[in-house]
Amino acid sequence: MTYQKVPVTILTGYLGSGKTTLLNKILSEEHGKKIAVIENEYGEVGIDQGLVIDADEEVFEMSNGCICCTVRGDLIRVLGNLMKRRDKFDYVLVETTGLADPGPVAQTFFMDDEIRAEFTLDGIVTLIDAAHIDQQLERSNESSEQVAFADVLILNKSDLVQEDALVKLESRLRDMNTMARVVRSTNADVPVETVLNLSAFDLDQILERRPTFLEPEYPFEWSGVYQLEPGRYEMTLEDGPDPAMSLVAIPGQQSDEESLKQSAEQCVRLFALPARSLKPGDSIAANQHLNLELDTSGRKSFVFDVNSAQTMGFYAQHTAEEFDLRIMPADRDAPVSPIKERVWVAEHEHDDEVGSMAIERTGNVDPEKLNQWIGTLLAEKGVDIFRTKGFISYANEPRRIVFQGVHMLFTAQPGTEWGDEPRRNQLVFIGRNLDEEQMRKDFDQCLI
Template identity: 45%
Template structure:
C-alpha cells in the first residue's frame, strides 16, 4: 500500500494530547496562521475554536473493526464518512486538522489514512502532533493513552515549560526521547511554536529522510525503565532481502500490536536503490527509493517504537539478516 502524496491531495494534521495540555490553544494558533485558507477542523467536543468562517465539525470517535478485532484493521468510521462528504465540494479545503480526545489511541486515525482508499487518494497525512503538559504529564505516565500519544507522534510540544524547572524539563525530555526517538521535540509556552515546525512536515512521506535523534544513537544505554520505548538499529553492509522479509513478517505477526510505528532505510543486497519503509502496527508501506550515490556509504537504519520491545533480540535478529 502506498500513502499518496500527489500535489492535489489535502494535508492533514492530527492533534493529540490530554485534556488541558494545550491542544485547543495550538489549534487556534494554526487557524490564525492559516488565515485566508480554508481549514476544516474535526473535533470531538466543541471547544473554544475561536476563528469564524472555518468549517468545524463535531464528530463522535467511531471505531470500526475491519477484521475480527485485528488491531491494525481498526479505523475511524466517522472520519471516512465525514471526509467523504466534505471532499465533494469544489472549493474543498486547503488543510484538515483532526483533534482527538485526550483519551484516544491515535492508531485508528493514522490507520484510516493507510487503509481507506478514498482517504489515500484525496488526502495526505502530514504529521501527528502531540501536546504534552510538562507539569501534569507525571500524573498520566501509567496511562496507555498518554504513552501511545507520545509513541505515535512526529512532533511533540512540551508545553507549559514555565511551570517546570529546567532540571525537570531535561529529565522529561530524556524520558520522551527514550520512548520516541523519531519525533521532534519543542519546548513551548502557550503552545507557541513556529508553524513550519508543525505544518508541512511530511512525516509520512517515504521520500523524506529518516531522522533519528543523533543523541539517541550516540548513547549506548538508554533508560528502559518504561514499557514504551524506541529501538534504533544501524548497520553498514547489505541485507538479504528474503531473510529480512521473513523476519519482518514474523515480527509483525507476533508483535504487531505492540509495535506502534517503525521506519527504515535499507541497503538490500543486489539492489542499486535504497529501500525505504514505514509501518503502523501491522500495516507496512515500503518501496525502492532513489539509487545509492556513488560515494555514499551504504547503510541500514531502522527505528521501532513500541511496547515491551526486546532490544537485544531485535538487534540479534536484524544482524542475522545481514549478508
C-alpha cells in the first residue's frame, strides 16, 4: 500500500508566547485530522503534557535538552516509532521548547533519509509574545532564529499592547523576515488554517538565507579513531567541566572523512538511546556499538579488551583535551595516539546562564500564602524569571489549579479534576540566577 508523506508543522516561540494555548485550540477544532503531537520540554520535570487537553490525539514527550543537539536523535526515534502506526494519525505537530532554535528541528526532515521518505515539512509557525518580544529579542538569539525561520508569525497577546506599538513591532518583524505572514491574536485564537496545511516551507529560500542550513549539528564535540592491537586497554580521564560525559564507542570505525560523517549521523540516534552508566574500573565491551555515560569526577579509568586487531572510534560529548582522555595499553606506559581526530563545532551557542528548577511536593497549599509568595517573588525576580508553569492542589477544591506566568505576568485558574489521582504540587521555573534552595524553602512555607 502506498502512503502519502505525512505533513508536519513545527510550532515554536519563546517561553510563554502561547504555544500550548494554540495547541489546545488546534486539538479541540473540528478539522477531521488525526494529529500526533510531539513535545520537547526544558527542565527536569515534564509539565506541558499535563497542560494539553484530553483529546483523541496522542502526545509524545521527548527528552529534556537542547533540541538542536541531544534531542535531534530523540525526535528521529519518536518519528520512527510513529511510522509503525501510520493508521493512527495523518498529521504531526512538533512543539519545541521555548529555548530552541527551530532550524535544526526543520533540518531533521531533510538530513535523515528515512524521515525524509515518510514526512514532509509543511511549515514553521512562530508565536510572538507581543508584550515581551522586544526584550526577548535583545537577550536571546533563539528568539531571533524563531522569527527568521517562520512561515507564519502569530503576534499573540496583541490586546496587551497599544496599536502604535503593535504597528512598530510588526514592521520590525517584517524587517527580520520579509517572507512570513504576520497574524495578530489574543489568547492564540487564530483560524486553524493559519497553522495547518500551509505547504509553506521552501527549502530553496532557506538555503538562500542560510547556506549552511543542511550542515548538521551534533550532540558531541570530538571524535577519535584508534588503531588497536589485541590486548587489554585502559581509558583514563581527569576532572573536566562536567561530572559525567557521554561517549559512543564504534568498533571498526574508518578514519576517512566520509566514514566519520556517516558514523556521526548514526551517533545522533545512539546518543538518543539510554546510556549505560559506567563507574571507575568497569569494563567496556569493544566489539559492539555502545552508548556510555562515564563518571568523570576525579581521575577515572575504564578497562576494555581487544580480541583482534581493529580500529575503534569514540564520539565524545566534550573534547578529549577537556578531560585529558587517554587510551593506555596494559603493557606500555605511553598512550596510543589516534590515527584521526575531528572536532565537531556547533554553529549555535547555548545561554549557560539560563536554567530551570522544579518543585514537587505532595499535600495541599494555602492560597493566600502562595499568592503572597508568588507576588513577592515575581516583583523582585520577575525580570530574570522567563517562565512559570505548573499545578497546585488546594484543599476542598476538586480541580487542579493550573498556573502559568511570563516574567511579572501571572495567571491561575481551575483545570481538570483530580479524580483518583494523588494530589501533588508541581512547579517549574525557567530563568537566570534562580536561588533554588530559597525558593523551595519559601514554597514549603505555603503548604498546609
